[in-house]
Amino acid sequence: MTDQEIIERINSSLAEEFEYDLAAMTPETTLFEDMGLDSLDIVDLVIVLETAFGMKVREEEAIRKISTLGDIHTFVIGKKRQTEGA
């Protein structure tokens, strides 16, 4: 899976779950201010990512620090590469 494919899957999964305009999603899009998510949504965001990529990230320290879509892209791409290299 290329980085671009990972980004597209993240964006489409989150757009569907949170009914957000896919075309408006950029790496700078903030989860709380721009997308209007709250703490309950972040719980579901983790489930969406785990389901979309078949990985466990709930206990990861890094997932608690994300604030933009770009942070998620970087985090997931890093996890995928880590898994592939293992």
Added chain:
Amino acid sequence: MLLRRVVITGIGVVSPFGRGLDKLMAALVAGESGVVPLPALAGITGMRTRVAALATGVDPMEIPRKFRRSMSSMSVFAALACQDAAAMAGVGPEQFGGGRLGVSIGSTTGSPQTMEEFFKDFGADNSLERMKSTLFFHIMNHSCASNVAQALGVTGRILAPAAACSTSSHAIGYAAEMIGLGKQDFMLCGGADEFHPLTSGTFDIINAASVAYNDSPTSTPRPFDRDRDGIVCGEGSGILLLESLDSALARGADVLAEVAGFATNSDPGSIANPDASCIAQCMRLALADAELEPGEVDYVNAHATATEQGDIAECAAIAEVFGGATPTSSLKGHLGHTMAASGALELAACVGMIRRGMLIPTLNLDNVDPRCANVLHPRKVGVGRCETVIKNNFALGGVNSSIILRRYHQ
């Protein structure tokens, strides 16, 4: 007796006939049935009934995702009906956030659909890892009441009675008492339920669901009819906006009807089978609450779900209290049994009848069961005296309720 007069100033309806009281009344006057075939039920082993009365005209996307995410369909029905009731009454954010408006809305259970989805997923591998953050808000018993309050910004009281088929009558009766006592000035009250095979199955296994009319769904249920064979489950939401008369007059609101009395009692004789004497006592208590004599009631809107035991017991009770000359009908033939919504939806229709001076007969009542012939069954839609009505609901669990409405006079 209510210490302050309580009136209805708004009505919201989500029913098998669509959204709004006008659609409901048009269907009732036209003698339409909301019952449809549900062939998917054939895929459930042991399920014999294949019909239901499903809500129509509902677009959940009208509700912003922030509020919709914690709603199952029953809360969506309730929220839309509340919006409509408030709009009809001219009540909005000022009242929602003023602390004097409360919510009293119940359902039979929390969302059975969400519970099914959760346990199916949970059972696959005994894992909670896919459990959504909002699951609990779908399945908690006060799901409808809380979701409505969140969506509208209500800061007053929250009550979520649960008494199966008596749920919304309880919700409305207790709401009227709160206003009567001066604890609140407005209450959005009623009930909601979503269809699920568990509901139909519950009645089917005790031989109380309709199974003989799967090929002609609009012929069932048949309250009071000699050829009835049981309940048809439905869904929807009925909401009344109750208000103190003083508040309604001060606002210049259009008063639709007055809540004159309410009573509820327990029937400890059986958890499943109604008892005529307990039903009669419930109606007498409601009459006493309204300070009315039986002869002052023009019409009885019966619970009558088209079960043999229920219909016969209710007729015996009505005959005992009112004699045999008070017009009586059930709206289950049109609406099916909308469970926790039934009391409120049928009360909404009673307001429609009072406003139009019109009585709606029981749909599918072609040949009165001789054991139900002790009351007067109007057979055609007709203009009739309809100043004061009593509405009954009786629930599994031995819970009876009766509410008396009357045309508003100063």
